[in-house]
Structure formats: C-alpha cells, structure tokens
Amino acid sequence: MTPRLIMKLEVSxxxxxxxxxxxxxxRHRLRPTLPKPEPGAHVDLHLPDGRVRQYSLxxxxxxxxxxxxxVKLEPEGRGGSRWVHQQLQPGAVVxxxxxxxxxxxxxxxxxxxxVAGGIGITPIAAMARHLARCGEAFELHYCVRxxxxxxxxxxxxAACGTRLHLWRxxxxxxxxxxxxxxxxxxxxxxxxxxxxxxxxxxxxLAASAGWPAGSVHVEHFAPLYDAGFVPEAFQxxxxxxxxxxxxxxxxxxxxxxxxxxxxxxxxCGIGVCGACECGYRVADGSTVIHRDVAIDDxxxxxxxxxxxxxxxxxVLLDL
Amino acid sequence: xxxxxGTPHWRGxxxxxxxxxxASYEMEPLDEATLIAGRGIEGDRYCLGTGTYSKxxxxxxxxxxxxEVLEALARNDPPLQDAPLLIDPxxxxxxxxxxxxxxxxxxxVRFRIGEAVLRGARLSFPCRYLEQLLGRPVYQPLYNRSGxxxxxxxxxxxxxxxxxxxx
Numbered sequence: 001m002t003p004r005l006i007m008k009l010e011v012s013x014x015x016x017x018x019x020x021x022x023x024x025x026x027r028h029r030l031r032p033t034l035p036k037p038e039p040g041a042h043v044d045l046h047l048p049d050g051r052v053r054q055y056s057l058x059x060x061x062x063x064x065x066x067x068x069x070x071v072k073l074e075p076e077g078r079g080g081s082r083w084v085h086q087q088l089q090p091g092a093v094v095x096x097x098x099x100x101x102x103x104x105x106x107x108x109x110x111x112x113x114x115v116a117g118g119i120g121i122t123p124i125a126a127m128a129r130h131l132a133r134c135g136e137a138f139e140l141h142y143c144v145r146x147x148x149x150x151x152x153x154x155x156x157x158a159a160c161g162t163r164l165h166l167w168r169x170x171x172x173x174x175x176x177x178x179x180x181x182x183x184x185x186x187x188x189x190x191x192x193x194x195x196x197x198x199x200x201x202x203x204x205l206a207a208s209a210g211w212p213a214g215s216v217h218v219e220h221f222a223p224l225y226d227a228g229f230v231p232e233a234f235q236x237x238x239x240x241x242x243x244x245x246x247x248x249x250x251x252x253x254x255x256x257x258x259x260x261x262x263x264x265x266x267x268c269g270i271g272v273c274g275a276c277e278c279g280y281r282v283a284d285g286s287t288v289i290h291r292d293v294a295i296d297d298x299x300x301x302x303x304x305x306x307x308x309x310x311x312x313x314x315v316l317l318d319l
Numbered sequence: 320x321x322x323x324x325g326t327p328h329w330r331g332x333x334x335x336x337x338x339x340x341x342a343s344y345e346m347e348p349l350d351e352a353t354l355i356a357g358r359g360i361e362g363d364r365y366c367l368g369t370g371t372y373s374k375x376x377x378x379x380x381x382x383x384x385x386x387e388v389l390e391a392l393a394r395n396d397p398p399l400q401d402a403p404l405l406i407d408p409x410x411x412x413x414x415x416x417x418x419x420x421x422x423x424x425x426x427x428v429r430f431r432i433g434e435a436v437l438r439g440a441r442l443s444f445p446c447r448y449l450e451q452l453l454g455r456p457v458y459q460p461l462y463n464r465s466g467x468x469x470x471x472x473x474x475x476x477x478x479x480x481x482x483x484x485x486x
Contacts, residue, residue: 005453008345030348
C-alpha cells in the first residue's frame with residue numbers, strides 16, 4: 001500500500017445535515033486547491049491520540065478547493081465519530097490524508113446503478129454528482145428511514161432529478177427498496193455499486209449474484225462480521241531475518257510485529273484500509289485466513305493484512 | 320572547489336526552509352527556523368524522531384537540495400523522462416533548498432548558514448517513498464543529485480535569504 005501525503009486541513013464549515021449527521025468541509029490553509037479526488041474516494045482523519053478513521057468524500061469531486069465529509073454520530077462506536085462531533089468546529093486544524101479510492105466507478109460502463117443506505121450515501125453521492133455532470137446513464141436508489149433523516153438529500157435531488165429514487169422504511173407509507181427489482185441479468189455494460197448497512201449490502205449482493213464478474217462493487221465501512229470466527233495461535237516467519245514470532249490466539253499479527261520493533265504502516269486496524277498490506281508465502285499444510293475487505297481475490301494469493309488476517313500453521317511475511 | 324590558494328571559494332543562498340512534523344506530513348514552509356545541534360530543525364520530523372527513517376543510524380539532522388537540480392528537472396536536463404518534471408520546493412521533502420552551494424563537494428566539509436554551522440555527512444539517496452507520496456516518477460531523475468544529509472555542529476537561527484559559505 002502506498003503512503004499518502006498528510007495535509008493539515010482547516011475545518012471551514014460545519015453543518016448538521018440530518019439528526020446525528022454532521023457535514024464538515026475542509027480547506028487547505030496555504031493553498032487554493034487540494035489533490036483532486038476521484039468519485040468514491042475516501043480520506044483518513046488522524047485523531048490526536050493516533051487513531052485513524054476513514055471517511056468517504058461526499059462533495060463534488062470536480063471541486064478541488066475543498067473536501068466534504070458527512071459523519072454519523074455512533075455513540076456506541078469506537079470513538080472517531082464522537083471526536084468529530086464534539087471537537088471539530090470551524091477553524092480547527094486536522095491532519096487529513098490525500099484521497100485514496102477503493103470504490104471506483106467502472107470505466108467504459110454504459111449504465112450505473114447506485115444503491116445507498118443511510119450514511120452509506122457519502123461515496124455514492126460523489127459518484128452521482130460526477131455521473132450527472134458527465135451526462136452518463138445512472139440511477140440512484142437511496143434507502144432511508146424517512147426524508148428528515150436522509151443526509152445530503154436536497155443536494156442529491158438537485159443533482160440527480162428524476163434519476164434519484166428515494167425509498168423509505170418508516171413513515172406512514174413505507175416504500176422499501178426491494179433488491180429483487182434489480183434485473184437478474186442486466187444489460188451488458190451495467191455496473192452496480194452499493195454502500196450501506198450490511199443487511200442492505202448482503203441483500204443487494206444476493207440479488208445480483210448472477211451478474212457478470214466484476215460488475216458489482218461494494219464499499220465496506222465495517223470489518224467482516226463473521227461472528228463465529230474463533231482465532232487460533234499461529235507462527236509468523238520474517239523473510240529477511242529468518243526469525244519466527246508466535247502470534248497468540250488473542251492478539252493480531254500486527255500487534256506482535258509492533259512488539260518486535262517492526263514499524264509496519266497501518267491505519268484502520270480493522271482490515272478495511274489496506275495500509276498494512278504485506279507480501280507472504282506459506283509452506284504446504286499452512287494457510288492464510290484472510291479476514292480483511294481490502295485485498296481482492298487475485299492479490300490474496302500473495303498479499304495479506306496482518307491487522308486482522310491470520311494463518312493456520314506458519315506464514316512467512318516479506319518483511 | 321578550491322581557488323588557486325586551495326581555499327574553497329563558493330558562496331550560496333538559502334532559498335527555502337521546509338519542515339514536517341512526522342512521516343508523510345506535507346512539508347510546511349518557514350521564513351526562519353531554529354537549528355538544534357546534533358538533532359535537527361525545531362518542529363521537523365527528524366528532530367522529533369517521527370520521520371520515516373528516524374530509527375536508522377545515519378545522520379540526518381537536516382537535509383539540503385540544490386535549486387539548480389530542480390531547475391534542471393524542469394528543463395528535462397538530461398532528458399531522463401518524457402517531459403519536464405516540475406517539483407516545487409515544498410514537494411521534494413528536503414529541509415533546505417539552496418542556490419550556489421556545491422552539495423556534492425560537501426561531504427565532510429563544515430559550512431555556515433546564518434548562525435548555524437553544518438557538516439556534510441553523506442549524499443542523500445532518492446527514495447521510492449517520495450515517488451509514492453507524490454504519485455510521480457521522481458526516483459530516477461533525482462539519482463545522484465538528491466541533496467545531502469548534514470549534521471548540525473552548532474545550532475542557531477537561520478532565515479530565508481541567509482548566506483551560505485564554507486568554513
């Protein structure tokens with residue numbers, strides 16, 4: 001994973017976009033423009049205690065004068081959203097990374113189907129704005145409880161017009177999004193993008209199971225949720241030194257590497273960002289258990305994320 | 320480059336001062352700075368121990384690069400890449416950008432900048448890390464002209480515009 005430039009950006013505006021959802025705008029203190037983001041990209045916010053949190057850019061990707069994120073307060077979360085809501089006021093200066101994109105619009109697609117649930121609208125909003133400006137064919141399905149709790153709705157209505165379909169799970173007359181309305185066999189060149197709660201993502205993935213390989217794209221905001229997973233102890237080999245480190249069942253490989261002095265880059269710590277990605281080899285009889293959502297299937301043959309991924313037996317890391 | 324009497328006779332100018340608080344942080348321009356002997360520039364990652372290479376033993380209190388190199392890259396001279404390569408003084412991640420200072424001759428040489436005295440330690444090496452941060456192929460074009468790492472023998476204030484001369 002490549003390092004990214006960290007810029008000290010100033011919060012230029014803060015606004016409440018929906019109950020519990022705050023929209024923050026960042027500008028560079030010294031320069032008029034920022035690295036231009038692709039639609040679907042996210043940035044890292046570096047918290048004062050060293051934690052790093054990823055937020056999708058939801059503003060217009062063509063506007064490089066500012067970055068906009070929307071952050072939902074998660075009172076029971078790991079603390080990132082609480083910090084954003086409580087501490088970030090206009091004038092605050094925050095270390096923010098240059099954008100990275102793990103959720104790209106497919107090049108050469110003829111039709112884009114965007115599905116967002118709740119705060120999952122953030123990367124989808126940037127995609128929709130881009131597609132609308134470029135005059136590309138798309139439809140946006142936005143699943144919310146009700147209009148009042150739908151962040152970015154006015155802007156999206158203005159940008160998308162009739163291509164925006166709002167689906168409500170609450171209110172007097174619910175109109176839930178039914179993933180089965182997605183065509184089981186889409187027109188060639190159609191690409192599907194989904195971001196939102198796991199239930200929505202799972203339903204969309206199930207409904208699009210017959211779509212051509214590579215035409216369905218999902219953005220994960222939480223790590224894999226295999227609740228039944230029972231971690232086991234395994235061995236980490238270090239290719240450069242030949243050393244073997246023991247990883248107990250209750251600790252991550254990344255923790256053990258840190259304890260032994262490896263300054264290995266990492267960011268989210270939950271297998272989402274890919275910052276700690278590393279090359280590996282395994283001997284016969286050993287296997288790597290990939291538990292991240294950052295590395296695609298083709299790369300998993302030789303790359304793993306030591307923050308969440310584990311092994312059975314012994315894995316040799318290219319360190 | 321000694322004169323006829325064997326005395327080095329060059330004189331340069333400090334054009335830019337840049338620091339970053341930690342690895343990967345964008346370099347920030349300063350008009351003046353404090354150099355701390357044996358450590359680095361106040362506020363810079365290699366003074367704070369937060370740089371990419373802070374754990375490595377080599378001297379890197381402060382790094383210098385010649386503006387003449389950046390100007391050559393902007394002319395694509397020699398023609399190492401398809402097009403001119405424009406690198407702003409805030410992008411190359413060396414601390415001090417200087418003009419008229421023969422950096423390649425300064426290994427083991429003491430020289431003065433403002434109130435401070437530096438000693439050339441070793442020539443810098445271009446890094447893939449910079450290439451990745453910038454997202455541009457700057458590794459090969461900077462080969463053999465990537466500046467110098469220096470030790471700070473005597474600390475003090477330095478300012479943009481300061482004269483740089485050998486001791």
